[in-house]
Amino acid sequence: MPIPPEVTGEEIDPDVRQELMSLPKGLAEEVARNLVMVAQLIDEEPDKAYEYSRIALRLASRVAAVREAAGFAAYATQKYSEALAEFRAARRMSGGVELWPVMADCERGMGRPERALAMAGEPEVQKLDKAGQVEMRLVAAGARRDMDQLDAAIVTLQSPELASGAVHPWTARLRYAYADALLAAGRESEARDWFAKALEADKDGVTDASDRLAELDGVEFVDAFDDSDDELVEGAVDDVEDDVDGDVDVRDGDIGDEIDEIDEIDEMDEVDGGDAR
Numbered sequence: 001m002p003i004p005p006e007v008t009g010e011e012i013d014p015d016v017r018q019e020l021m022s023l024p025k026g027l028a029e030e031v032a033r034n035l036v037m038v039a040q041l042i043d044e045e046p047d048k049a050y051e052y053s054r055i056a057l058r059l060a061s062r063v064a065a066v067r068e069a070a071g072f073a074a075y076a077t078q079k080y081s082e083a084l085a086e087f088r089a090a091r092r093m094s095g096g097v098e099l100w101p102v103m104a105d106c107e108r109g110m111g112r113p114e115r116a117l118a119m120a121g122e123p124e125v126q127k128l129d130k131a132g133q134v135e136m137r138l139v140a141a142g143a144r145r146d147m148d149q150l151d152a153a154i155v156t157l158q159s160p161e162l163a164s165g166a167v168h169p170w171t172a173r174l175r176y177a178y179a180d181a182l183l184a185a186g187r188e189s190e191a192r193d194w195f196a197k198a199l200e201a202d203k204d205g206v207t208d209a210s211d212r213l214a215e216l217d218g219v220e221f222v223d224a225f226d227d228s229d230d231e232l233v234e235g236a237v238d239d240v241e242d243d244v245d246g247d248v249d250v251r252d253g254d255i256g257d258e259i260d261e262i263d264e265i266d267e268m269d270e271v272d273g274g275d276a277r
Contacts, residue, residue, distance in 0.1 A: 001051050003033050011036045016065040023060055031060045038069050046076035064093035075102065080109030097124045101135040105142070113143035134161050134170045138177055150185045157181060172202035176209055183212075192216045 009017070009032025016035065020028040034056040041049035053066075053073035060066045071086030084106040087099045104119040119125075120140040128136060137156060144153035157178045161171075179194030192213065199209040 001037075001048070001055065003037055003052075007033050007036055007040075009033050009036065013065075019063050019065045020060070022063070027059060031056050031063070031066065034059070035066070035069050038073055042073060042076050046073065049073045050077045050079075062093075064090045067093065068099065071099070071102075075106065075109075078109065080106045084110070097127045098132060100124045100128060101132055101139050104136065104139045108139065108143055108146060113146035116140065116143040130161070131168070131170050134159075134174055137161075138173065141177060141181065145181065145184070150181060153181045154178070154185060167201045167203075172198050172204075172207055172209070175201060176207040179209070179212070183216075188216065 009020075009029045012020075012032040012035055017032065020032055023031065034052045037052040038049045038056070041052070050073040053070040056066050057070045067086050067090040071083045071090060074080075074083035074086060084103060087103045087106065091097070091099050091103075100119065100122075104116040107113070107115040107119065116139055120136055120143070125133060125136050137159060141153040141156040144150075144156055157174065161168075162174055162178055164171075175194050175198035179191045179198055182188075182194060183191035195209045195213045195216065198207055199213060202209055
């Protein structure tokens with residue numbers, strides 16, 4: 001796939017650039033440009049991001065950052081088996097544990113929530129930073145819900161991070177997941193409170209907490225330009241056209257009658273004039 005000429009490898013993350021230094025300069029630049037495209041497109045156009053990731057993978061499959069990018073691109077397009085394979089490869093190369101939660105979520109995506117739960121209990125979780133541990137908690141709760149264990153999912157999400165009033169990048173998602181689990185369990189009043197708390201923490205709009213709150217409050221959003229409105233407008237226009245046509249027909253009839261009357265008067269005048277002569 002062509003890459004816009006204005007895209008350069010300079011936009012790549014410095015740590016990734018460091019990894020690419022093991023490649024010949026020209027190749028490193030080409031790989032970097034493809035990775036930049038993956039990062040730019042993965043949220044809005046994941047299919048295109050996936051294609052760029054495959055190009056980078058063909059060019060530099062032995063670079064951990066490339067395998068990781070390929071994993072996230074596959075994950076974004078719900079190719080969970082492929083994503084898991086790439087994440088495993090990246091982890092072997094880098095030796096890190098950062099990908100552990102998303103690897104567990106791939107197991108969920110493949111319909112194996114029990115494996116995701118098993119991963120949540122592995123020693124690798126203790127090596128994660130706070131954000132990674134929260135992410136692992138979210139995955140574990142999701143696995144519980146996959147297995148119809150709603151109460152267990154709620155308990156899984158209950159944590160010091162949930163109770164804290166401090167706001168972190170993961171706070172809105174954690175509160176939202178808790179609210180959603182409460183609602184699924186029929187605890188609507190509590191769910192509303194937590195959706196509101198999620199909204200307070202969601203400065204970047206990563207959740208639809210505001211919509212969920214509106215639904216719980218019975219607020220309905222109406223599309224000002226929906227099909228029913230179009231039909232009403234079209235019906236009104238047709239009625240007006242019918243009225244106009246009717247008026248024209250009446251006028252035409254009146255004019256015709258008047259012309260007939262004039263013709264009759266003219267004929268009478270001619271007859272009267274003839275008698276006089």
